Amino acid sequence: MESSSSKNVPSNANESCPGVGSDTAGKSDACAGCPNQTVCSSGEAQKEDPAIAEIGEKLKNVKNVILVLSGKGGVGKSTVSTQLALSLAHQDENCNVGLLDIDICGPSVPRMLGLEGQEVHQSNEGWSPVYFEDNLAVMSIGFLLPNKDDAVIWRGPRKNGLIKQFLTDVIWEELDYLIIDTPPGTSDEHISIIQYLKKAPVTGAVIVTTPQEVALSDVRKEINFCKKTETPVLGVVENMSGFVCPNCACQSEIFPPVTGGAAKMCEDMKVQMLGRVPLEPKLLLSCEAGKCFIAQHPDTVTAKAFVEIVGKVKAASKK
Template sequence: MVVTNIPENAPAHCPGPDTEQAGKASACAGCPNQNICATTPKGPDPAIPLINERLHQVKHKLLILSGKGGVGKSTFTSQLAFAFASDENTQVGVVDIDVCGPSIPKIMGLEGEQIHQSMSGWSPVYVQDNLGVMSIGFMLPDPDDAVIWRGPKKNGLIKQFLKDVDWGELDFLLVDTPPGTSDEHLSITQYLKESGIDGAILITTPQEVSIQDVRKEIDFCRKVKIPIIGVSNLYNEGESHTIVTI
């Protein structure tokens, strides 16, 4: 299994992305997120109370993570959303925070759709009555347009997806993330910290290069204290996959 290759005594040396020592402690030397953590403004974000209020009717929030791109993360997110929404009494939302590579609109059959605004905020694009989606893909004039944004602008959009979208009452909010453990991951963790993240599902494939990257994602979850509730090990044998509960 993937998890057995992770040392049990892995050091929890990260001071945390929202502490005064973030990016400055000796343990931060060599970390790819050192500059991000060091330059991120510290102290309470005034948007956090607004996010908490907007999401207070969301029962469960799940992050879909992977260390490597192209392992089926967005496909898994969409299929899990459709599975939850197969019960018409279950309300489901999907927020796509892969700002530079949004694939959720295409995977979920929503290409060409646009975001609409009402008095209560942005309205998600609905696949069906109980399944809403939000993605930057709905804002692009052409789906082939490149999004060339630096970290602060990407983080600002993620914040808007959480505080300005009228998600309403949801049983599940699934967050489809980009590969890696960088800007978007730190932002979503910070913004949802107070309202609560129920856990993360990690996506990988059996190849060693993919497993190597998902180990980093496991370490990220440990450092930011997100429970890992499962691993999906996708492989090319028909339509099958395996979910491993941790």
Template structure:
């Protein structure tokens, strides 16, 4: 990994900046993982990988990040449903990249857990779950699904760069969905930096109605603004339960401060809607089945299909 892998997409608060004579030497630099790089003067050198990645993804028509400030809000579920919904159109070639390094749940949800990726002269070959839907995840590189990924930031950042540079998605990829870990830490800075010239369409933010989730999504909105990532909109997950028999809907959690819609209105961000809960979706994710095609009449499937149609 090059010395510029730790380059930050946005100067943090109180940081003197990489161009300053005090870079790596000022008091706020003490304890910063980038201190050595900044003091060497190499942090301001653009990583050549940024241009390589931009060229690699130039032919991908649409690129979406799925973000959430908090874990457990169903971000990976939304990512996989989004990819499945796009792939419901047989003429659309879809790639799903899982960069949740420490919690790679995408292989299980997509029904390809235990698959092995192959490496050739053109790079890593993703795992195909449909003729027009391929998946790449660190989960394919682990000895066992039970294996913990105990890595420091630089190693995780290096793998993200490899994924973006070396996965061979083939020709004619129409949509790339990138499932990210929760938070706004190392992995997110790496993604923002490496994709800074790749013309990504933007981020879809996932939240639940409770204040504890809304507070963290506020931080994610701030992160996107500071790193110049366009925000497509907010999805409120785990908001309503729809009975599969009578279709009656009930709120699962109270919206003490207005939930995702109020947050979207506050920041003038599009509110993409409330993703209905379906008890069959949980079973589908555990079994790695295609919920979109198995339950096309479910309000959840209709929501996701309508969403991808509006994203076109």
């Protein structure tokens, strides 16, 4: 069976789309009523977007592109993205890290790194990212909004255009890791980023969930999305896995894993469990202050969990 990536399914296609690379593109029963039917049947849609080759060239000095995904909003995906980037940069000052926020409607990264109000500088070479540290570069639509409270009310094509621009126009230079924080779900932005990165060094995806079945059910869909698009799954992070008391450091379950939690899901779907991150007030304060948690609180349970997760991500990465 052809994968979605090899078929090159348009972002606004229906679920039964045969793909623009199929012999039945624009001609099958599933194509009836599709807005892409005419262009698919003409063969025009089979032409590869020239931006794909351009992006591959622009990112040729990036060793590892890592997507951070979640099936559901509110599970702490941006927390994991920012702390993963901060931890990689903190552990080795010679490790160059980039953090790209493609959550167009809800950019959290500038806030979580204490970079609100920073501006992106433009030159003939392109956009210069905002630097948190000498070895941590950041890009987000949050830097481009005149007011941080402005709502981004964009349709898919405009979102996709900005994502393409982030990949073609930002001067990322040489990076050991480019962490991409995505919005929740499996919609336009996800299809676009996978297609644009076709010729880029994608190492894989880190998927974030919480222990409840309502989150796990959506994460299963995210894992299947990765399989269909031939995106390697580096593993799953179970966030909010218990609660650490700030006074006595005892742990208790806030969200009981009634169906076995992420560990059981990983076992069933044959993916790696990267680690469990408990709810800890100190982590919230670190995120609010834009600080690296493992540097601030190295002896906590949560810091040790992040160190374990970072270690597994490094082990799966290209050196």
